Amino acid sequence: MTDAIASVLSQIRSLQSQVQSSSIGQESAPVKGPGFAETLQSSIRKVNESQMESKRVAEAFEMGDPSVDLVKVMMATQQSQIAFRATVEVRNRLVQAYQEIMNMPL
Numbered sequence: 001m002t003d004a005i006a007s008v009l010s011q012i013r014s015l016q017s018q019v020q021s022s023s024i025g026q027e028s029a030p031v032k033g034p035g036f037a038e039t040l041q042s043s044i045r046k047v048n049e050s051q052m053e054s055k056r057v058a059e060a061f062e063m064g065d066p067s068v069d070l071v072k073v074m075m076a077t078q079q080s081q082i083a084f085r086a087t088v089e090v091r092n093r094l095v096q097a098y099q100e101i102m103n104m105p106l
Contacts, residue, residue: 005086008043043090047083054080 015033034042054076060068 005083007046008039011039044087047080047087050076050080050083 011034018033057068057076058073061070061073
């Protein structure tokens, strides 16, 4: 699991536990922390950084950098692919939820 995915999951769990604890202790306490848009932007930024790092490692390997071996290149590539697939899946589910909401009768 990539760091980006693990980070998003930990943020979701943290927010979930904050919501549960605030609903038990108080009736309507606002939850402090990053909003949905900030969390989504941060996640997309991390995926982009992962892809840029993968590209950088691959280019270093192609140029013959002795500190970069094939295993590092393959690991970086796989991590960026997994992060991208997870991002696409989240996007697909958001679009599906939006379409369901738009098709709801009033």
